[in-house]
Amino acid sequence: MEVKVEGGGEFCDASYEKICMSTLRDISLESNIDSVYMNCNAAEHVFIISVKIGRVQSPITVSDMTIKGDERLTVTTETYVPKLLDLLWDRYGEKVEQISRLEIALKIDDDEMRKLMSQVVYDPRVDLNTRILDGIDRILPEGARVRHPIRSTGRITIIASENPIKEEWKEKAKAMLSKMTKGDL
């Protein structure tokens, strides 16, 4: 993940680069983002941040995170267990019992079990935008509450300020965006 911050002076640029890197790492977005560009204008209190979305993990199925046993599933990746249990309880109700931390008893026939193994437990693409916006919210100064998004493919770009967003800032952000798309920034 590349991070570039400009406009805040030497210290602030370096500080916000660190903030971007560690915030996105903390919310597990480091591998999903190709690059982050941020422009800080503290004098006018305008901040522009643009995130280029990179590779997204493919959906996690039941077979990706469990091993099928005899009327039971053994969990191999604990991360998505709450979502798996949600799915199982929704579908099968009382036939599901979590007998230990990594063992789930499931009284269903073999056919049903086979169909279950290909079910999607979690698709990272579904909440990716929400998570990126959460990350952007944590990075931008808290007082910059007035937000204006700029639409583009494969990117999330936000202008933020404590004041109403002026047209000139929108034009500036669009100009930056086209430079980024060409690879000049």
Add this chain to the structure above:
Amino acid sequence: MYKIMMFTGGVYKFSELKERIHDIGGFILQEMVMQTETMMHLAFPEEEERIIRDKAKETGGKLKELPLAGAEIMVVVPSLGKHHAVDPMCDIAEFLRRKGAITNMMGLARGVGKRIAQITAREKEIIEECDAAVFVFGDFKECLEVKSKICESVDVPYIITGGEPEVKIEHYVGNIGRKTARMRHKEEIDMLELLTEKIELLINDRRRELDEDPLATSPLFMKEILDLVLPPKAGEEFSTIMQLEGLRVKIEAGDEEKLKNVAIGKRKLSDICEIKKSEYDGYILKILPEAVTGNVF
């Protein structure tokens, strides 16, 4: 003048150390015994320091200076959101506590932003109940220059911390600013030490002013009396907090009259103190100067 230090050591002969403290007219402010480890905050006359050091050495313990002991400091952040809490607010407060201060932490209701940053009258009053304040702001120089104006109305000594290394505002410590992790690198600890030194200068200035116009009685002595007359509830810590000019006392509802009538020397507490209900916790007892009250003993 009294000196406050921290003793850490084992249980060997530590009761003898306590007796020695009382013999020379000192006080035990805090005491913690955990199995074989003890920690005590001791206050004793400066001139008796040699006796205490010798006794501490005899018991095999260590004495550590507490430059901020006897002071209550408020750490103020623009809000309690993720941007400001817990890093670096909690690191700063912990460092001040390691130097002996009692700390409180406050997030302003509308402290974020540059032009829109505000401090309310009530927040100001709460900060002014403490002996000093540390305002923890962000990284941008332009924001710091504008935001420092909200601190100017606060009537206690204060330090402003921010990210930018050099900013032309009074009482400023740079290189702190926004953090996303604990401050544990050497450079960061050095900045915290610098911050503590600056606060120590402000606190010592105030102590010198108080020396020139001494208080009717020492807050240490008053704390000792109050802990006997109004003992803390079981399990309650810090029911009496020392400040430079008095105490913050947490009492139960109905004990206000008892508090006013506590005998300090030949006088009542209400004669030698201004008693005011705190805006957020307990009562503030501000000891009047001896020149106003006359001799108490």
